[in-house]
Amino acid sequence: MAAKxxxxxxxxxxxxxxxxxxxxLVGVVEExxxxxxxxxxxxxxxxxxxxxxxxxxNLNRVSAKRLEAIAATPAAALGSCRHKPTEADCAVIxxxxxxxxxxxxxxxxxxxSAKSTHIIAGMAKKARYEMRLVHVPKTIDNxxxxxxxxxxxxxxxxxxxxxxxxxxxxxxxxxxxKLDVIMGRDAGWLTAATMLAREKEGDGPHLIxxxxxxxxIEKFLADVRRVYKKYGRAVICxxxxxxxxxxxxxxxxxAEESQADVKDDAFGHFQLSGTGALADxxxxxxxxxxxxxxxxxxxxxxxxxxQRSFPGFASAVDQKEAREVGRAAVRWACQGKSGSVAIKRxxxxxxxxxxxxxxxxxxxxxxLEVPGKYICPSFxxxxxxxxxxxxxxxxxx
Amino acid sequence: MAAKxxxxxxxxxxxxxxxxxxxxLVGVVEExxxxxxxxxxxxxxxxxxxxxxxxxxNLNRVSAKRLEAIAATPAAALGSCRHKPTEADCAVIxxxxxxxxxxxxxxxxxxxSAKSTHIIAGMAKKARYEMRLVHVPKTIDNxxxxxxxxxxxxxxxxxxxxxxxxxxxxxxxxxxxKLDVIMGRDAGWLTAATMLAREKEGDGPHLIxxxxxxxxIEKFLADVRRVYKKYGRAVICxxxxxxxxxxxxxxxxxAEESQADVKDDAFGHFQLSGTGALADxxxxxxxxxxxxxxxxxxxxxxxxxxQRSFPGFASAVDQKEAREVGRAAVRWACQGKSGSVAIKRxxxxxxxxxxxxxxxxxxxxxxLEVPGKYICPSFxxxxxxxxxxxxxxxxxx
Numbered sequence: 001m002a003a004k005x006x007x008x009x010x011x012x013x014x015x016x017x018x019x020x021x022x023x024x025l026v027g028v029v030e031e032x033x034x035x036x037x038x039x040x041x042x043x044x045x046x047x048x049x050x051x052x053x054x055x056x057x058n059l060n061r062v063s064a065k066r067l068e069a070i071a072a073t074p075a076a077a078l079g080s081c082r083h084k085p086t087e088a089d090c091a092v093i094x095x096x097x098x099x100x101x102x103x104x105x106x107x108x109x110x111x112x113s114a115k116s117t118h119i120i121a122g123m124a125k126k127a128r129y130e131m132r133l134v135h136v137p138k139t140i141d142n143x144x145x146x147x148x149x150x151x152x153x154x155x156x157x158x159x160x161x162x163x164x165x166x167x168x169x170x171x172x173x174x175x176x177x178k179l180d181v182i183m184g185r186d187a188g189w190l191t192a193a194t195m196l197a198r199e200k201e202g203d204g205p206h207l208i209x210x211x212x213x214x215x216x217i218e219k220f221l222a223d224v225r226r227v228y229k230k231y232g233r234a235v236i237c238x239x240x241x242x243x244x245x246x247x248x249x250x251x252x253x254x255a256e257e258s259q260a261d262v263k264d265d266a267f268g269h270f271q272l273s274g275t276g277a278l279a280d281x282x283x284x285x286x287x288x289x290x291x292x293x294x295x296x297x298x299x300x301x302x303x304x305x306x307q308r309s310f311p312g313f314a315s316a317v318d319q320k321e322a323r324e325v326g327r328a329a330v331r332w333a334c335q336g337k338s339g340s341v342a343i344k345r346x347x348x349x350x351x352x353x354x355x356x357x358x359x360x361x362x363x364x365x366x367x368l369e370v371p372g373k374y375i376c377p378s379f380x381x382x383x384x385x386x387x388x389x390x391x392x393x394x395x396x397x
Numbered sequence: 398m399a400a401k402x403x404x405x406x407x408x409x410x411x412x413x414x415x416x417x418x419x420x421x422l423v424g425v426v427e428e429x430x431x432x433x434x435x436x437x438x439x440x441x442x443x444x445x446x447x448x449x450x451x452x453x454x455n456l457n458r459v460s461a462k463r464l465e466a467i468a469a470t471p472a473a474a475l476g477s478c479r480h481k482p483t484e485a486d487c488a489v490i491x492x493x494x495x496x497x498x499x500x501x502x503x504x505x506x507x508x509x510s511a512k513s514t515h516i517i518a519g520m521a522k523k524a525r526y527e528m529r530l531v532h533v534p535k536t537i538d539n540x541x542x543x544x545x546x547x548x549x550x551x552x553x554x555x556x557x558x559x560x561x562x563x564x565x566x567x568x569x570x571x572x573x574x575k576l577d578v579i580m581g582r583d584a585g586w587l588t589a590a591t592m593l594a595r596e597k598e599g600d601g602p603h604l605i606x607x608x609x610x611x612x613x614i615e616k617f618l619a620d621v622r623r624v625y626k627k628y629g630r631a632v633i634c635x636x637x638x639x640x641x642x643x644x645x646x647x648x649x650x651x652a653e654e655s656q657a658d659v660k661d662d663a664f665g666h667f668q669l670s671g672t673g674a675l676a677d678x679x680x681x682x683x684x685x686x687x688x689x690x691x692x693x694x695x696x697x698x699x700x701x702x703x704q705r706s707f708p709g710f711a712s713a714v715d716q717k718e719a720r721e722v723g724r725a726a727v728r729w730a731c732q733g734k735s736g737s738v739a740i741k742r743x744x745x746x747x748x749x750x751x752x753x754x755x756x757x758x759x760x761x762x763x764x765l766e767v768p769g770k771y772i773c774p775s776f777x778x779x780x781x782x783x784x785x786x787x788x789x790x791x792x793x794x
Contacts, residue, residue: 017570019563043793057793069791075566077793082571166416166706169472173414174479178671178702274575274680274696276673283671299671304698305575309563312788313710391709394466396440396454396474 005130005336006037007103011059012044012051013076013138014083014109014116018152019314020322021138024108025078026071027326028136029059035334038104046079047109048116051093056100071323074309084112090119094127104132104333108326110139110150114340115364121338132333135340135360136325140308142189145366146358148345151325154318154386156183156307157193160237162390163303164197168204168235169393175233176297177224177286180205181279183307184239185272186367188212190307191239193383196390204235211241212369215250220282221289228293238282240272240302254281276302315388321353328355340364351385402527402733403434404500408456409441409448410473410535411480411506411513415549416711417719418535421505422475423468424723425533426456432731435501443476444506445513448490453497468720471706481509487516491524501529501730505723507536507547511737512761518735529730532737532757533722537705539586542763543755545742548722551715551783553580553704554590557634559787560700561594565601565632566790572630573694574621574683577602578676580704581636582669583764585609587704588636590780593787601632608638609766612647617679618686625690635679637669637699651678673699712785718750725752737761748782 011028013021025043032038043057044050057078062070070077085093097105097120107117114135121133137144140156160182171178182191188210197205206227209215215238227234242250252270254277272278279300287298325341332339339357346352408425410418422440429435440454441447454475459467467474482490494502494517504514511532518530534541537553557579568575579588585607594602603624606612612635624631639647649667651674669675676697684695722738729736736754743749 013570017567062793066791066793069789070793072788073566073790073792074563076570080570162708163703163706166471166708167702169470169708170414170702170706173410173473173477274698275677276697276699277677280672280674280677299702300673301671301701301703302673302699303703305564305567305696306560306698306700306703309560309567311559311563311566311790391469392466393470393708394463395470396459396463396467 004037005103005132006039007101008040008042009038009104009106010042010044010051010056010097010100010102011106012047012108013078013080014047014107014113015080015139016308017075017080018138018140018308019074019155019311020151020318021075021108022073022077023071023319023322024136024138024151024326026067027323028106028330029062029067031327031330035330037334042100042102043078047081047083048085048089048093049081049083050079051096052089054096074311085116087119090116090123094120094123094129097131098129103130106134106136106329106333108136108138110141111144111363111365111367114360118360118364121360132336133338134329134333135363136329137341137343140190141184141187143187143368144342145363145368146340147342147368148353149343149386151318151322153189154315154388156190157196157383158315158387158390159307159310159313160190160194160303161196161387162313164194164205164235164237165390165393168197171204171233171235174297176299177228177234177236177295179236179238179279179282179286179300181238181240181300181302183273183303184211185241185269186211188239188241188370191237192370192379193387194237195379196383196387202231205237206231206234207236209238209242210370211239211243214245215242216245217285221285224286225290225293228290228295238278240278251278254278273304276300278302315386317386317388325355332357401434402500402529403436404498405437405439406435406501406503407439407441407448407453407494407497407499408503409444409505410475410477411444411504411510412477412535413537413705414472414477415535415537415705416471416552416708417548417715418472418505419470419474420468420716420719421533421535421548421723423464424720425503425727426459426464428724428727432727434731439497439499440475444478444480445482445486445490446478446480447476448493449486451493471708482513484516487513487520491517491520491526494528495526500527503531503533503726503730505533505535507538508541508760508762508764511757515757515761518757529733530735531726531730532760533726534738534740537587538581538584540584540765541739542760542765543737544739544765545750546740546783548715548719550586551712551785553587554593554780555712555784555787556704556707556710557587557591557700558593558784559710561591561602561632561634562787562790565594568601568630568632571694573696574625574631574633574692576633576635576676576679576683576697578635578637578697578699580670580700581608582638582666583608585636585638585767588634589767589776590784591634592776593780593784599628602634603628603631604633606635606639607767608636608640611642612639613642614682618682621683622687622690625687625692635675637675648675651675670701673697675699712783714783714785722752729754
């Protein structure tokens with residue numbers, strides 16, 4: 001490295017927001033203010049979409065008090081996007097970044113955000129434009145390679161585990177079959193986290209289905225039958241991303257069967273959230289499949305956007321870590337480094353996290369699946385510290 | 398009144414549980430222990446269903462510590478039911494109550510629970526069996542006559558208002574049309590409470606639809622169009638109980654159109670919760686109705702059972718009041734009175750609630766609708782103290 005790189009910083013937020021993505025934004029901003037080589041801090045409005053049209057907010061003068069309030073606010077204060085920039089888009093973005101003398105680039109998002117950061121880094125290098133680019137991790141899906149876990153996951157896991165705990169008490173009160181559909185397109189981490197709701201034998205969720213394992217409707221109905229016969233009730237958690245043996249999304253199969261409006265989004269993804277179709281389909285199948293047992297009460301809920309946006313219920317550990325990954329990204333960039341920030345965990349009983357900077361290529365566009373071994377009880381040990389405890393509850397007997 | 402009535406007490410929980418219905422149960426139990434004329438406290442398992450088969454839990458020896466933990470636990474610790482006892486059922490129940498020397502009867506529930514209590518009271522009087530019967534109010538629907546509000550409503554309102562606040566931030570991040578379906582079969586109190594999510598001009602929810610006013614799909618689409626053109630996005634809250642001009646439930650209309658399995662429950666009610674069909678129908682209508690505006694992102698969530706069962710997020714005011722109505726019920730019964738406990742509110746700026754005992758007949762089987770005048774800003778003044786504050790949030794600009 002020659003003379004110390006000096007210039008402006010750009011920060012953006014991308015993909016599905018979380019309740020702690022603003023913690024990372026605030027972490028970047030407050031750390032950037034400490035480094036003299038960073039002159040101005042530009043906030044890209046709606047991520048790469050804003051960068052393409054030169055739409056930046058000036059973050060130099062936002063008060064510390066307001067920053068603190070924003071950090072506690074769900075969703076992306078700068079605006080987010082579902083934009084997957086092409087090579088041509090990235091060239092436009094780099095032009096704008098150069099024109100704004102951006103030398104430090106921080107992009108908060110998931111594996112797709114790591115990918116666009118990686119592309120822009122490659123273009124900058126080719127163009128011999130010196131720049132540090134750091135991807136700041138964020139995703140409730142928890143599917144980032146090289147990471148023990150991702151910021152956003154702990155809070156979403158806390159929400160779904162608490163929700164299923166309450167739902168299980170509700171189901172004990174008025175027994176029946178209850179099915180909850182949980183977010184997670186390609187990885188079942190969040191759905192798996194519902195197991196934290198269980199405290200003792202007989203507690204729900206009694207059945208959990210992840211996208212990583214093929215979902216057979218016949219096997220599913222046999223499972224529900226077995227649980228219902230044993231407990232006189234059943235609480236079931238299903239990932240929105242469950243697939244059949246051929247790897248096809250059940251949500252897509254159902255939409256095609258019902259001739260619904262089937263459309264993929266800008267990422268080439270089929271819409272999973274924001275519809276109750278999967279839960280409704282499965283409850284209908286349970287009603288008819290278990291009719292001989294006289295199961296009359298079958299209900300399905302789709303937890304939907306609340307999982308990633310419900311305020312006032314974040315995991316304190318997750319909030320702290322999300323702030324810290326933003327700060328660390330700036331420190332690494334000011335040390336002349338580019339890459340993706342990853343949270344690692346030290347071996348041992350106590351929860352001891354630490355941060356590492358890993359190559360962008362190792363995270364970009366990749367998906368970390370739930371490994372087989374994580375089916376309880378080790379998953380509980382993995383997940384509980386990230387969630388930071390659940391509200392206390394008790395039975396009469 | 399002759400000599401002081403002495404005997405056992407029976408307490409039961411009924412209908413859709415809430416996160417504070419156990420507060421009322423614990424209120425009854427702890428107060429009953431203070432009154433010597435109450436010998437044993439019997440807890441009816443699953444409400445009148447348990448009473449019909451003599452299924453009672455002994456609540457004499459549950460520790461104060463466990464009672465406190467149960468009070469903080471969502472749903473009905475004794476079990477609840479959706480059972481609407483007939484006259485013949487009530488005769489069976491009265492037999493069991495007499496055999497168990499029950500002289501004090503406390504039933505925690507909504508207007509249907511007041512009704513069964515009223516029927517049993519009438520039968521006991523006719524049979525010259527001396528008994529005090531007090532209905533303890535509970536319902537997230539907030540539709541009890543003679544009451545300013547009902548226990549359970551404040552916490553459910555807090556949950557939905559916070560959820561919509563978070564959802565609105567999410568929608569600001571990635572603009573589009575977001576529709577949330579809220580519980581409330583006959584009364585729109587809970588749906589109206591989502592207006593607490595608004596802090597300033599432009600905040601959602603931008604549109605709110607209650608069951609009390611006929612819902613026209615043409616008017617609805619015109620409303621959404623107007624809002625979307627103004628803000629470039631729209632957050633909409635719709636009660637599950639919306640009806641057409643003829644008074645027919647939209648949920649039922651949609652089910653009939655799609656030839657879905659249309660069945661009424663034991664109360665003669667059509668199933669509204671536990672399905673995403675209404676939200677899915679309305680989002681499809683928005684997509685096609687607003688296609689010319691290029692609205693691509695339309696999402697629907699149905700908040701479902703989380704509204705009444707989510708732990709760790711109750712309103713402190715609601716918790717306190719739910720406990721107090723249970724205690725007051727016992728005190729009135731021990732003073733020789735029967736009736737339904739109602740929460741009233743003193744006129745004036747500060748929130749000052751007080752309790753009253755009103756005739757069972759005035760509450761039994763009746764529905765309190767949201768009056769027209771409660772469309773903001775007076776509804777905010779009504780509702781905010783019951784919710785006990787929302788998590789603090791902030792925008793960048």
